[in-house]
Amino acid sequence: MTGTTLLAIIGMGVATYLTRLSGFYLLRGLNLSGPMKAALDALPPAVLMAVIAPMILATGLAETIAAAITAVAAFFRLPLAVTIVVGIVSVVALRAILN
Amino acid sequence: MNSRRRDFVTGFAAVAPVVVAYIPIGLLWGTLAASKGLSPLEALLMSVVVFAGSAQFVAVDMWHDPVPVLLLTLTALIVNVRHVLMSASLSRHIDAIPRALHPIVAYFLTDESWALAERRALQEPLTLAFYLGVSLPLAATWWIATGVGAMLGRALGDPSAIGLDFAFSAMFIAILMGFWKGPSTAGVLAMSGAVAAGTYLAFDGPWYIVTGGIAGALYAYSTWRRGAEA
Numbered sequence: 001m002t003g004t005t006l007l008a009i010i011g012m013g014v015a016t017y018l019t020r021l022s023g024f025y026l027l028r029g030l031n032l033s034g035p036m037k038a039a040l041d042a043l044p045p046a047v048l049m050a051v052i053a054p055m056i057l058a059t060g061l062a063e064t065i066a067a068a069i070t071a072v073a074a075f076f077r078l079p080l081a082v083t084i085v086v087g088i089v090s091v092v093a094l095r096a097i098l099n
Numbered sequence: 100m101n102s103r104r105r106d107f108v109t110g111f112a113a114v115a116p117v118v119v120a121y122i123p124i125g126l127l128w129g130t131l132a133a134s135k136g137l138s139p140l141e142a143l144l145m146s147v148v149v150f151a152g153s154a155q156f157v158a159v160d161m162w163h164d165p166v167p168v169l170l171l172t173l174t175a176l177i178v179n180v181r182h183v184l185m186s187a188s189l190s191r192h193i194d195a196i197p198r199a200l201h202p203i204v205a206y207f208l209t210d211e212s213w214a215l216a217e218r219r220a221l222q223e224p225l226t227l228a229f230y231l232g233v234s235l236p237l238a239a240t241w242w243i244a245t246g247v248g249a250m251l252g253r254a255l256g257d258p259s260a261i262g263l264d265f266a267f268s269a270m271f272i273a274i275l276m277g278f279w280k281g282p283s284t285a286g287v288l289a290m291s292g293a294v295a296a297g298t299y300l301a302f303d304g305p306w307y308i309v310t311g312g313i314a315g316a317l318y319a320y321s322t323w324r325r326g327a328e329a
Binding site: 006035066 | 127145153169179204206269270272276279290291292294311
């Protein structure tokens with residue numbers, strides 16, 4: 001195991017743990033409201049969207065269409081594992097057809 | 100003692116379907132981690148130390164040599180910032196749990212354990228036994244499935260050959276749907292997606308996650324109107 005791998009794991013672990021612990025103490029007695037609350041509410045979907053943007057917007061037509069099919073599966077509240085399988089099958093089929 | 104055991108079993112029963120769903124997701128993550136060169140021991144260590152599915156998927160997606168330590172840490176912070184709100188909300192319901200044990204409650208906080216704990220708190224005081232009945236099976240399943248997946252991973256070869264590279268995106272699309280709150284969300288996603296894709300095309304490295312995430316949050320901040328919350 002390299003030192004940088006270990007450092008990355010520790011860094012991620014500390015960062016993650018702080019997000020889980022901080023709400024117990026930091027926000028005690030505070031009232032998050034207004035635009036600040038709106039920004040914090042928007043951060044998780046914004047980050048998730050940012051994560052997938054290169055794959056679904058800037059890779060190819062097969063990936064973009066497969067993303068739309070996956071979104072439809074998720075819209076119908078299929079279980080997470082099933083939705084992922086739908087996405088994988090879609091992208092494999094579309095790559096075979098379009099490439 | 101009896102009531103503790105009953106609470107633990109009640110929590111275990113509530114979480115059982117989620118535990119089943121964790122197995123293929125954990126195997127998948129281990130496989131992807133191995134494809135990026137992480138050893139089974141490193142994958143298992145990350146699952147124990149970080150214990151955060153979406154952050155781990157993002158980390159493995161970004162993983163390259165040399166390992167971008169600071170960027171991975173910052174990204175884990177941003178991906179998991181939702182936990183601040185969850186733990187803040189849960190803090191109203193943990194009075195029955197000794198304060199000294201709150202750091203343990205925090206370690207096991209996931210989207211799934213949080214949701215089940217909040218639902219339990221609607222009915223009766225949240226006990227440590229119920230919370231651990233939910234959390235320990237989830238954690239053990241995640242550790243084992245990711246470790247086994249990493250051991251299998253090297254034998255599976257190039258994940259993109261069977262579309263596994265798309266599994267990241269498919270999972271996040273599914274999670275993303277849970278954040279949908281109406282038209283305001285569409286604006287956030289459009290802003291985030293456009294800025295992230297532009298950053299991805301213009302700059303090397305995974306900074307697109309940071310720029311897209313911040314752009315989406317700034318959009319929500321700047322378009323907020325009193326009384327307009329969905």
